[in-house]
Each structure stands twice: as structure tokens, then as C-alpha cells.
Amino acid sequence: MAVFNTQIMNWSEQAEQMIGKAVKGMDRIVDTNQWKVIEAFQKHRVSDYHFAGSTGYAYNDRGREVLEDVYAEVFGSEAALVRPHFASGTHTIATALFGILRPGDELLYITGRPYDTLHKVIGKPGDGKGSLADFGITYQEASLTEDGQVDWEQVASLMNEKTRVIGIQRSRGYDWRSSFTIDHIEEMVRRIREYRQDLIIFVDNCYGEFTETREPTEVGVDIMAGSLIKNPGGGIAETGGYICGKREYVELASYRLTAPGIGGEVGAMLGTTRGIYQGLYMAPTIVGQALKGSIYAAAMFEVAGFNSKPGWSEQRTDLIQAVSFKDEHQLIAFVQGIQRAAAVDSHVVPEPWDMPGYEHPVIMAAGTFIQGGSLELSADAPIREPYIGYMQGGLTFSHVKLGVLMALQTMMERNLL
Numbered sequence: 001m002a003v004f005n006t007q008i009m010n011w012s013e014q015a016e017q018m019i020g021k022a023v024k025g026m027d028r029i030v031d032t033n034q035w036k037v038i039e040a041f042q043k044h045r046v047s048d049y050h051f052a053g054s055t056g057y058a059y060n061d062r063g064r065e066v067l068e069d070v071y072a073e074v075f076g077s078e079a080a081l082v083r084p085h086f087a088s089g090t091h092t093i094a095t096a097l098f099g100i101l102r103p104g105d106e107l108l109y110i111t112g113r114p115y116d117t118l119h120k121v122i123g124k125p126g127d128g129k130g131s132l133a134d135f136g137i138t139y140q141e142a143s144l145t146e147d148g149q150v151d152w153e154q155v156a157s158l159m160n161e162k163t164r165v166i167g168i169q170r171s172r173g174y175d176w177r178s179s180f181t182i183d184h185i186e187e188m189v190r191r192i193r194e195y196r197q198d199l200i201i202f203v204d205n206c207y208g209e210f211t212e213t214r215e216p217t218e219v220g221v222d223i224m225a226g227s228l229i230k231n232p233g234g235g236i237a238e239t240g241g242y243i244c245g246k247r248e249y250v251e252l253a254s255y256r257l258t259a260p261g262i263g264g265e266v267g268a269m270l271g272t273t274r275g276i277y278q279g280l281y282m283a284p285t286i287v288g289q290a291l292k293g294s295i296y297a298a299a300m301f302e303v304a305g306f307n308s309k310p311g312w313s314e315q316r317t318d319l320i321q322a323v324s325f326k327d328e329h330q331l332i333a334f335v336q337g338i339q340r341a342a343a344v345d346s347h348v349v350p351e352p353w354d355m356p357g358y359e360h361p362v363i364m365a366a367g368t369f370i371q372g373g374s375l376e377l378s379a380d381a382p383i384r385e386p387y388i389g390y391m392q393g394g395l396t397f398s399h400v401k402l403g404v405l406m407a408l409q410t411m412m413e414r415n416l417l
Helices: 007-016 020-043 060-075 090-098 116-122 152-158 182-195 247-256 272-301 328-341 399-413
Strands: 079-084 106-109 138-141 163-169 200-204 223-225 242-247 308-311 323-327 363-366 379-384 387-392
Touching: 007 399, 020 060, 020 399, 060 079, 060 242, 060 387, 079 247, 090 106, 090 116, 090 200, 090 223, 090 242, 090 247, 152 182, 163 182, 163 223, 163 242, 182 200, 200 247, 223 247, 223 363, 242 247, 272 308, 272 387, 272 399, 323 328, 328 379, 328 387, 328 399
Parallel strands: 106 138, 106 163, 163 200, 200 223
Antiparallel strands: 079 242, 223 242, 308 323, 323 387, 363 379, 379 387
8 A cells, every 4th residue: 555644544544434334335235236237137137148249320229228228227217328428528418408408498407507618508598509508498597595406486488488398406516506306406497397297307416326226217207318437337438428318309309319200219329339338337336436425425524624515424416526725726736646646647746727518727636547537536626716626436445545645745745734
């Protein structure tokens, strides 16, 4: 094991003693979700011939069709669209939104400003980039209350006859707030249905899959989307995304992925099928490893004198661990320390840069086997006040632990602790 400062190792010992009960509770969630996935595989009679790739138009690709049946089963939805053709979570979310919204409709986000990369998807009138705004789809957002909850009075005041889709971001994004639990989302669905029954409820489920024993589509959400290089890919799926929900809405999204009238009937899997199946099978356990690491990280940073969110004893509903730093120097050292603990590209020193889709310079630690795979240990942060770093993932608890130790060691070496 690397030689870490004695003070840091004492903090680690203290943190591990604190989190024993919380880590054990995570094992129960893993077991429940693992059996849910296995039962879905069994119900749909997954066999090795389903892992074969397809080419060309890929009509009647049984592996792809059964894969989507399994996803729908696992997430308690009517249908699913699971494809390697989705380039990212943002692409998947955009596909869903373009599928269910029409010119003259309005998208209303009730969980505050969404994640930075979605801002240009929403766009502004006349931007000429092909955004929602360019197609005459308007947008509003309701700010959260001071304690990070939905402001229902503001939601009611913003809702109008054009409102078609209600957007919910489950994860915190780049905000210092708690992520929304499934219980929270279930209550949101109930309240929205009291306003209007015809509204389509959409959830950005990125980072949330398998962190609890229920998913948004199991509590009344109409359609949701996520990335396969996050939780459900299990660290194995090399690319792709998924959309789950009511059949009519998933079908509309499929027309945006391919073309109207074609939808999900085509799409060559090109050798990715087995990895996507196996990734889903592995996902509950790997997500559990990452969550245990997040619990440890929260405890370690608390012992070291930092504020983190969620706290180590709080309920987890996504992968992300936010840590508040006093200045950009601490923040940059934290991210660079995570990179130093990587198995891949540990020699690379991350620096802030103007990353496409982001509004401020961003620094990212990404020593991953799959580029951008945030179920693997990674960290990122916009360089802006307040200086908050966001750590997520970890294919093994041990790697997360070592990453946290190296981050603190890096800060200590630079006299920032």
C-alpha cells in the first residue's frame, strides 16, 4: 500500500469505524437489486445466443429485443430503448425530450436549473443550433427552496396551457443540494397529477440507478433516461444509453434516435450486446461498491474538517459525493489527487479547461478504462464559487478509499490542509 501521511491514516481508521453500519445497510440494497436483475434475465429466458452482434439494418435482432425487454422489466416500465448509438447521457436525454415535445409545447423543470450540458439542448430562441427553442419549444424552471425542496407555489404559478412535459433531475448536478430520493419523486408525481393528469413526467435518472430498491418508473414517472457508462453499464458497457417508460413515449423517442416510421426496429449492435447484458448483471454490485466508497469519502472529509453532501450517515440516492473547499487551490488539488490514484493515466495532471457543453472552465479526473465512464472512480468540478468538487464512482471500494487518501495526501503535500 502507498505510504500515506500518519495523520491521514489515523483519519481513515476513524472513518472506517464510523461507517460500519451504513456499509452493511448498503449490502441489503445490493442483494435486493441483484435478484431483481437476475429474475428479469430468467423471466425473459436470456441465453448465450442473445449475445450475438448484428450488422446492417439489424432487423429481428433477438438479442437487442430481449435486452430491451429485460431493461423494461428491471425498471418496472412498459418498454425500453437500449442502444450503443446514444453517445452520452445528454444525447439520450435530448432524444427523449425531442421525441415527446412538439412546437408550441413547454418544458417545465421543477428541480431548479438542470445539469450544465443540457442548457444548450434547451437553447434560446433563434440560436440556430437546433435546440428545443429553435423548434418553438419554450422552457421554464422552478427554483428550489432554500432547503433544496420543490417550490410548489412557484411550480403552480409557472404552469400554463402550453406546459407539456415536467422535467425532474434526480441527481444534484453541480448544485450544493441533496439528490432526490424515490420517495421524493413519488410525492412529486402525486402532486403533479393533482395539477393535471395529461402532463408527461420525465426524469433524468443519471447516477441514480440501483442506489435504491425502486426506480422512478416504478412510482409513476412516464419516461426516464440514463447513460450506460454510468450505473447500469456496470463498468463493462463501452457506450450507450437507455430510455424506459410508457410504450408510446419510448416509441416517440425511438423515432428521434433513428427516423419516423423506423424507430427501434433497426440498429446494428456491432458486438456490444454481450457487454450491455453483462454490465446490467454486474450493475447492482458495482454500484454498491461505489456507494460504499462514497460513504467512506463523506466520513473521511468530515473527519478532515470539510463539509460534504450527503453526510456519511444520510440516505444515498445517487453516486455523487460533493465536497466543499475554501478556494480553487484546494479544489484543484483534490481532483488532481483522485487522478494520481488511477490505474489508467495516473501520470496525467488534470487542469481546468473550457470543456464543450459547460459554461465555466471544468477540471476532470478521469483515469478510466472507458472514456468518461463515471461508474469508475472520477471527479470533476466547475472552477467557480462556491468551490465544490464532485466525486463519483469506483469499481471497487478499495479504489475509492485509495483515491480519497491520495486526494488528501495531495492537499497536505501542497500545505493546503
